[in-house]
Amino acid sequence: MTPSVTACISTEGLTKQFPRVTALENLTVTTEAGVTGLVGANGAGKSTLIKILLGLQPATSGRAHVLGMDTATQGVDIRRVVGYMPEHDCLPPDVSATEFVVHMAQMSGLPRTAARERAADTLRHVGLYEERYRPIGGYSTGMRQRVKLAQALVHDPRLVFLDEPTNGLDPQGRDEMLALIRRIGADFGISVLVTSHLLGELERVCDHVIVIDSGRLLRSSSIGEFTQATQAIAVEVEDGLQSLAERLTAAGEAVAVQGRLLTVQVPAHDEAGRTYDAVRDAVCDLNLNLVRLEQRRGHIEDVFKEPAA
Ligand SMILES: Nc1ncnc2c1ncn2[C@@H]1O[C@H](COP(=O)(O)OP(=O)(O)OP(=O)(O)O)[C@@H](O)[C@H]1O
Structure with a gap:
């Protein structure tokens, strides 16, 4: 070649x-x-x-x-x-x-x-x-x-x-x-x-x-x-991460607790931001103090966590 x-x-x-x-x-x-x-x-x-x-x-x-x-x-x-x-x-x-x-x-x-x-x-x-x-x-x-x-x-x-x-x-x-x-x-x-x-x-x-x-x-x-943005939101609250996870799961969201962060998957065509609204409403209903709400970004080290191609 x-x-x-x-x-x-x-x-x-x-x-x-x-x-x-x-x-x-x-x-x-x-x-x-x-x-x-x-x-x-x-x-x-x-x-x-x-x-x-x-x-x-x-x-x-x-x-x-x-x-x-x-x-x-x-x-x-x-x-x-x-x-x-x-x-x-x-x-x-x-x-x-x-x-x-x-x-x-x-x-x-x-x-x-x-x-x-x-x-x-x-x-x-x-x-x-x-x-x-x-x-x-x-x-x-x-x-x-x-x-x-x-x-x-x-x-x-x-x-x-x-x-x-x-x-x-x-x-x-x-x-x-x-x-x-x-x-x-x-x-x-x-x-x-x-x-x-x-x-x-x-x-x-x-x-x-x-x-x-x-x-x-x-x-x-x-x-x-x-490092592009992934289809997930990272949420951090002062206390009550577990109850937030349970509330969002009950509402049909796909969530995972990673240390002090909760990641919530955003469906591919959620143009209306329905997932963001669900997180906002749950935080509000549970009266939690929100520390962070952001789109997750990838890092090079994530490659080592992915299954080999
Ligand atoms: N001349 C050599 N003879 C035998 N084995 C070698 C030789 N040079 C490198 N190796 C082996 O080949 C492998 C790759 O080594 P290499 O030095 O390329 O790695 P590296 O990614 O640069 O790591 P490092 O930063 O530690 O040097 C290692 O297992 C090393 O022991």
Whole structure:
């Protein structure tokens, strides 16, 4: 099959078999330009997929293309236009961020002067300023992650692979890194494939999300489809959730108690809002204090609660 012209990444029946484990199993998936999240628990196969896409590891069977190039035969060409931020730290402690990123820029073919300029720009973009002249050995985890990100961007790639970029960061560092990833996609026009085992955080920055579990595809959808409003209402009251549930059940509504919330299913064609009226009337009749009444929204983690397709 010829890869789609607009596809960033496409795989067809991709399988990677290690002696004791199948890391990827018959994975067929396509991504377009933009920020794509690759989500899965530890060991799901995310890093293995990235290494195959970079042409660093061969697949056992199946095929993969990156920006139209075949990963089995064009790894060098792919790595010329794709940046890679590895999961694990591989930074030399005795050199400064500037020296390291200039070196990486020269490795990718830039002359020394251009490499120095690009490195300075890129380090500024990722938020490293005066610290960039100090040896990396004294950096915090957040600063080290930024150096890894800078070296992935310094050769002006069309696409970057970011493997667990928020690993080891505190909540503020995590927010800053996520904002940076959004900017890479939105302001610099570089497509991004970003992995995480934390499902919630990718909802904030991605256009599209791929969920894998034990090397198998669970779902690949736009973020809008993951988080779209569902046909259910969530209700929270101060006291009396059980009596509210009983009253609505008696009135013919489909309800379920989930902790402090009551979810009420809305029939597909309830244009008149009859279910909302029923909830309002029941709350009123029982004289309950309403805390929340809202349409439920899905989350990426809901995929893991759905039965496998
Ligand atoms: N070189 C290898 N040899 C043997 N098994 C491997 C190798 N690389 C990965 N694996 C196994 O393949 C599976 C997928 O690993 P992979 O690193 O791709 O997962 P991951 O989703 O990136 O998780 P993590 O974030 O923990 O690295 C795991 O069971 C892992 O132990």
